[in-house]
Amino acid sequence: MYCQNCGTVLPDGTxxxxxxxxxFAAPQPPAYPTQPAYPPQPAQPVQPPYPTQPAQPVQPPYPxxxxxxxxxxxxxxxxxxxxxxxxxxxxxKKKRRGLLIGIVIVLVVLLGAGAAFAVLxxxxxxxxxxxxSPAYAPVYPSVSGAATATLDVSDNTAAENAVTAFYDTIxxxxxxxxxxxxxxxxxxxxxxxxxxxxxxxxxxxARSVVDNDVAEVFVLESRRAFGSKDRGVKFTxxxxxxxxxxxxxxxxxxxxxxxxxxxxxAGSDAETLGDTSARDIVSSLLQARQGxxxxxxxxxxxxxxxxxxxDAWLDGVDNTPYFTAFSIKxxxxxxxxxxxxxxxxxxxxxETATYTVIDQDGKILVDSWTSK
Numbered sequence: 014m015y016c017q018n019c020g021t022v023l024p025d026g027t028x029x030x031x032x033x034x035x036x037f038a039a040p041q042p043p044a045y046p047t048q049p050a051y052p053p054q055p056a057q058p059v060q061p062p063y064p065t066q067p068a069q070p071v072q073p074p075y076p077x078x079x080x081x082x083x084x085x086x087x088x089x090x091x092x093x094x095x096x097x098x099x100x101x102x103x104x105x106k107k108k109r110r111g112l113l114i115g116i117v118i119v120l121v122v123l124l125g126a127g128a129a130f131a132v133l134x135x136x137x138x139x140x141x142x143x144x145x146s147p148a149y150a151p152v153y154p155s156v157s158g159a160a161t162a163t164l165d166v167s168d169n170t171a172a173e174n175a176v177t178a179f180y181d182t183i184x185x186x187x188x189x190x191x192x193x194x195x196x197x198x199x200x201x202x203x204x205x206x207x208x209x210x211x212x213x214x215x216x217x218x219a220r221s222v223v224d225n226d227v228a229e230v231f232v233l234e235s236r237r238a239f240g241s242k243d244r245g246v247k248f249t250x251x252x253x254x255x256x257x258x259x260x261x262x263x264x265x266x267x268x269x270x271x272x273x274x275x276x277x278x279a280g281s282d283a284e285t286l287g288d289t290s291a292r293d294i295v296s297s298l299l300q301a302r303q304g305x306x307x308x309x310x311x312x313x314x315x316x317x318x319x320x321x322x323x324d325a326w327l328d329g330v331d332n333t334p335y336f337t338a339f340s341i342k343x344x345x346x347x348x349x350x351x352x353x354x355x356x357x358x359x360x361x362x363x364e365t366a367t368y369t370v371i372d373q374d375g376k377i378l379v380d381s382w383t384s385k
Contacts, residue, residue, distance in 0.1 A: 016030040016032065016033060016035050017035065018030060018033050018035040019032050019033040019035070021033070168223075169221040169222070169223050169228070169230075171257055172221055172223060172228035172230050172250050172257045173218050173221050173230055174257075175194065175230075175250060175256070175257040175258070175259065176216070176218070176230045176232060176248050176250070176259065177216065177218070178194055179191070179194050179195075179248075179259050180214060180215075180216045182194060183208045183211045183214065184211060184213075184214060188203065188204070188208075191203050194258060194259055195258055195259045195260070196251055196253065196258045196259070196260045198260070199258075199259060199260055199261070214234065214235065215234075215235045216232045216233070216234050216235070216246075217232060217233045217235075218230065218231075218232055219231040219232055219233055219245065219270050219271065219272075220270075220271075220272050225252075226251060226252035227249065227250070227251060227252070228249070228250040228251075228252070228257060229247060229248070229249055229250075230247075230248040230250065231245060231246070231247050231248075231265065231269070231270050231272070232245070232246050232248065233245055233246075233270060234246045244264055244328075244329055244330065245264065245265040245266060245267060245269060245270030245328075245329060246262055246263070246264055246265065247262065247263055247264075247265045247269065247270075247323075247324065248261070248262045249261045249262070263324040263325075263328060264328030264329060264330045265323065265324070265327055265328055265329065266307030266308070266327040266328065266329035267307070267329065268307065268308075268311065268327070269307075269323055269327050275311075275316045275319035275320045275323070276311075276316050276319075277314075277315050277316050277373060277374075277376065277378060278311050278312035278313050278314055278315070278376070278378060279312050279376065280294070280312070280313065280373075280376030280377045280378045281293060281294040281297065281313065281377045281378075283377045285372075285377075286349075286350075286351060286370065286371070286372040286377050287351075288344045288346075288351070290370075290377050291344045291351035291353050291370040291377075292341050292344050292353060294313055294370055294377055294378070294379060295341065295344075295353045295355060295368045295370065295379060296341060297309070297313055298310065298313045298314070298368070298379050299336075299339050299355065299357070301313070302326060302332060302336065303331075303332050303333050303336045304331055304332070304333060305328065305329050305330045305331040305332055307326075307327045307328070307329045310326050310327060311327070313378065313379055314326075314378060314379045314380075315371070315373060315378045315379070315380045317380060317381070318378075318379055318380055318381060318382065321381070322382060326382075334360070335359055335360045335361075336357065336358075336359055337358050337359070337360065338357075338358040339355055339356065339357045339358065340355065340356050341353060341354070341355050342354045342355060342356055342365075349371070349372065350369055350370060350371050350380075351369070351370045352367060352368070352369055352370075353367070353368045353369075353370060354366075354367055354368075355367075355368065357384075364384050364385065365384070365385055366382060366383065366384040366385075367382070367383045367384075368381070368382050369381040369382075
């Protein structure tokens, strides 16, 4: 045996260590024939494993790292643990080291995951477009149904194609499809009766203008089914849900069809503005409107009048069946202008119209018109 305090080798059964004075308990037989892996600790150890003040520490003959056991049975010869087989460190220290290593590993994993997530956040977002249609792909608005024409909203061709599809659908007599090519407000104007006999109508695109979500398309229409002469038609369209839909259409004269700029006319032959000259020019203007003489209307009106009233006055259509008569009721001076009031008879009923006549750079011209 050896002293647990100073490591001095002693004969078996020695009651105390002669070197350091450590006393040993009398040996007791084991309670069990087999030594457990980790025997329980005694409630009251006979001697603390580490004395506060060792008397004369002596270097043990065995390596310093060799452990010792506090087990009272460890001193039995039959159950003494060989020095060479003793563990390198007590079990509690192994557990502590394992716990620390586990904590370090968890922290490293968490820090690595956080760094990876931060890198992903800093990376630029990848934009992926799947199933994207080209700009010229058909778009079907939900307002008036599915558009049948292939529409390209990037240029004027899209609006022109919409007008062509409008005519093709009329000629085919497919009025259920026609309602899908117009705005919701225009559906009531595309009934079967409105386009009866249009099966031979052809159209030629003259020009078009696109301004954001509004387009104007001017066409030369050939209505051979009615035996009438070709005429110009102006279509206005709106961009709804990515598709051009027809909103309104009206007849225009050749000058408007070709895109001629509105200019002030030559005016009447009168040299000064007065009651008579005001009445005469308004009378000439109304006669030109009855016959659909757009050229004369341009001569007798200002550029402002032409720009404001082009749809109603410059259609080039003979209005004789509709505009049957008129009579001038009064002509009154108002400052430097004259206001002429006219009673007009249309097939839809009587109307009262007011015309303003001005002297513009020595030319007597009609500048404005209102009707009620």
